[in-house]
Amino acid sequence: MIQLTIIGSGNVAQHLIKAFSTSSLVEIVQAFSRKKEALIHLLEPEKIVTEFSALKKSDLYIISVSDNAIPEVSSQLPFENQLVVHTSGTTSIDVLDSKNRKGVFYPLQTFSKNKAVDFSVIPICLESENEEDYEILETAAKSISNAVFSISSEQRKALHVAAVFVNNFTNHLYQIGQEICEEHQVPFEVLRPLIQETAEKIKTLDPVDAQTGPAKRHDSVTTNAHLDFITNENQKNIYKILTQSIQDNGKKL
Amino acid sequence: MIQLTIIGSGNVAQHLIKAFSTSSLVEIVQAFSRKKEALIHLLEPEKIVTEFSALKKSDLYIISVSDNAIPEVSSQLPFENQLVVHTSGTTSIDVLDSKNRKGVFYPLQTFSKNKAVDFSVIPICLESENEEDYEILETAAKSISNAVFSISSEQRKALHVAAVFVNNFTNHLYQIGQEICEEHQVPFEVLRPLIQETAEKIKTLDPVDAQTGPAKRHDSVTTNAHLDFITNENQKNIYKILTQSIQDNGKKL
Numbered sequence: 358m359i360q361l362t363i364i365g366s367g368n369v370a371q372h373l374i375k376a377f378s379t380s381s382l383v384e385i386v387q388a389f390s391r392k393k394e395a396l397i398h399l400l401e402p403e404k405i406v407t408e409f410s411a412l413k414k415s416d417l418y419i420i421s422v423s424d425n426a427i428p429e430v431s432s433q434l435p436f437e438n439q440l441v442v443h444t445s446g447t448t449s450i451d452v453l454d455s456k457n458r459k460g461v462f463y464p465l466q467t468f469s470k471n472k473a474v475d476f477s478v479i480p481i482c483l484e485s486e487n488e489e490d491y492e493i494l495e496t497a498a499k500s501i502s503n504a505v506f507s508i509s510s511e512q513r514k515a516l517h518v519a520a521v522f523v524n525n526f527t528n529h530l531y532q533i534g535q536e537i538c539e540e541h542q543v544p545f546e547v548l549r550p551l552i553q554e555t556a557e558k559i560k561t562l563d564p565v566d567a568q569t570g571p572a573k574r575h576d577s578v579t580t581n582a583h584l585d586f587i588t589n590e591n592q593k594n595i596y597k598i599l600t601q602s603i604q605d606n607g608k609k610l
Numbered sequence: 611m612i613q614l615t616i617i618g619s620g621n622v623a624q625h626l627i628k629a630f631s632t633s634s635l636v637e638i639v640q641a642f643s644r645k646k647e648a649l650i651h652l653l654e655p656e657k658i659v660t661e662f663s664a665l666k667k668s669d670l671y672i673i674s675v676s677d678n679a680i681p682e683v684s685s686q687l688p689f690e691n692q693l694v695v696h697t698s699g700t701t702s703i704d705v706l707d708s709k710n711r712k713g714v715f716y717p718l719q720t721f722s723k724n725k726a727v728d729f730s731v732i733p734i735c736l737e738s739e740n741e742e743d744y745e746i747l748e749t750a751a752k753s754i755s756n757a758v759f760s761i762s763s764e765q766r767k768a769l770h771v772a773a774v775f776v777n778n779f780t781n782h783l784y785q786i787g788q789e790i791c792e793e794h795q796v797p798f799e800v801l802r803p804l805i806q807e808t809a810e811k812i813k814t815l816d817p818v819d820a821q822t823g824p825a826k827r828h829d830s831v832t833t834n835a836h837l838d839f840i841t842n843e844n845q846k847n848i849y850k851i852l853t854q855s856i857q858d859n860g861k862k863l
Contacts, residue, residue: 467808504799518836526783528812529852533772569720579700583770583774598847599848
């Protein structure tokens, strides 16, 4: 049984607490939050501490706070030579204070407050300084997820950038699609199945093989008609750049 | 029972033939293809015709050919005052020859040869010149899909542009994500669940409410670190423009 402490009370911290609460291999010893109320719906009050000095012994401390607070929080921990990890996609393992054994426990997912997540399909990217610590992280990660990967800080950086493209930017394209629908009184409902199918295809096809549309076909009659149709300058600009990028990629293949 | 003829043998035509073959309300009378071999795996040979003059009487003729061939094909049909529709997202109802009753039967989906589709969830956008013809189209459409919409030529234009954003461009962002992974020896597998989750969220959330990430947070430390990390100028450019667009949208709200 791995004794675990969560430090933080944000979105990721809360989802981790929920997920580990159902694990039979992990026991949540405590969680740290500046405000007790933030976690009271998830844990018994006596397990929530508001001072670092109240932290008990654990096998693993997971710091899940905003990226820029990680160095400060890790340096304030009142113990040494324990396994302390952060959950950030963009932050190197090295920002953690060296008085403890360092690691990373990065769940690669987008967590919204309003939407439940199935942790079992969320990839968790692990990094540690030594093999024994990796085993602790792996046991904890595998107890909540079926997709656990060993990923170095450098690889994690690449992954986070790639995730911005496939998640943040993709979602923004959905938003533009919705805006175009609303501008022309078309129900966005009509587009929702296409959004699902676009993602669904990527389960089995490589993106380059799934690419369709006027840009890919070099159908300039259609792409020019679309550019004439779009009135918003920002949307027009995005249309041009992504059309060009699809066509330039096609040339390379 | 609606008597139906399909004119064309491309991706969409073939998917329509497959879908209507399972419908109890529609009978495929014939299909037209320049080359008989193109459809021989889907229909009895005697139902496949290679000359317009061999076309029999039907309640509905669906022209599913490339956009620029629609006017020519519709003018070559050797009959008058029949219901003739096309399946194009970008083409007005008016390109059809006026000797027949015109309409549109546009399945809004991306059809790959290598991937089976479940037609029941594919939105079909219908347009006709009169109510009786609309009823024929609606009966045929509802026999293969649960998502049938009345959409004018103008609305269809908007829909097609929006579809380019949520499908073609989104898929291209997946491709960029994969390229970044490959460049840094990270398995693209790690990102696939995130792609699914990003689409999944849109079943219940509006895109603007689902938006997360450094751009949305105006976290310029992270966005600048990402821009430093990206070496490909095209990727860098797309990153900048979409980050700016997310932030400008945020301001409007």
